[in-house]
Amino acid sequence: PIELLARMKEWLLNDQEWLQILPLAQTRVEKLSDIIPMAAFFFADQVSYDPAALVPKKVVIEEGKTPADLAEVTDLTPGFQIARLIRIALWEFEKVRQWNAETVQGVLTRLAEKEGVKMRDMMPAFFTAVTGSPTSVPLFDAMAILGSDMSRRRLNTALETLATAGHVLSGKKLKALEGYYATAYGVND
Incomplete structure (x- = not known):
């Protein structure tokens, strides 16, 4: 599982991508759970x-x-x-x-x-x-x-x-x- 998690982070949830996405979503979310639905299209x-x-x-x-x-x-x-x-x-x-x-x-x-x-x-x-x-x-x-x-x-x-x-x-x-x-x-x- 740890190796798979590392590969997933490289492929989908890497810090570089999130650092581009989070500033865009930050002003439009009220709670953390709002971020994933708002950003899901980036990963689809x-x-x-x-x-x-x-x-x-x-x-x-x-x-x-x-x-x-x-x-x-x-x-x-x-x-x-x-x-x-x-x-x-x-x-x-x-x-x-x-x-x-x-x-x-x-x-x-x-x-x-x-x-x-x-x-x-x-x-x-x-x-x-x-x-x-x-x-x-x-x-x-x-x-x-x-x-x-x-x-x-x-x-x-x-x-x-x-x-x-x-x-x-x-x-x-x-x-x-x-x-x-x-x-x-x-x-x-």
Whole structure:
């Protein structure tokens, strides 16, 4: 048992990881037993959640910010809008070379500004996709600790979850979004 405990501490509960996580959780917990549920997503390969938790009641796009390239796509429901935002975020995250809380925040802030969406409207879906809960430790820090691969994998899983719930980004919608993204975000084919 002692050898197994040592291996578990190396693999899962090492001091270095906890020293990154505890400052984030410290201000959000009332008792020590709150820490494990709040931090469990750091140690899980996948997170589980109700697909409806990804879809906000509304996503308010500022007047004049509706992408002209998507005018032919009539599905501007909150589920589609969140799928759209997650897809664009994933494309933007692929360009990030230095993965840390600041670059993650920069991508999501730029996304909200460019798309004319309030951060408070889109962040619960990103929290849910990454942590399994609409609220948790600070998202940008959590994504930095999880790393680029795990964060992007969870966002891709959220897109798959949205698709199974009927918010599919494929065919005409995806093609229109790719065209919009290339133009709006300065991406060359």
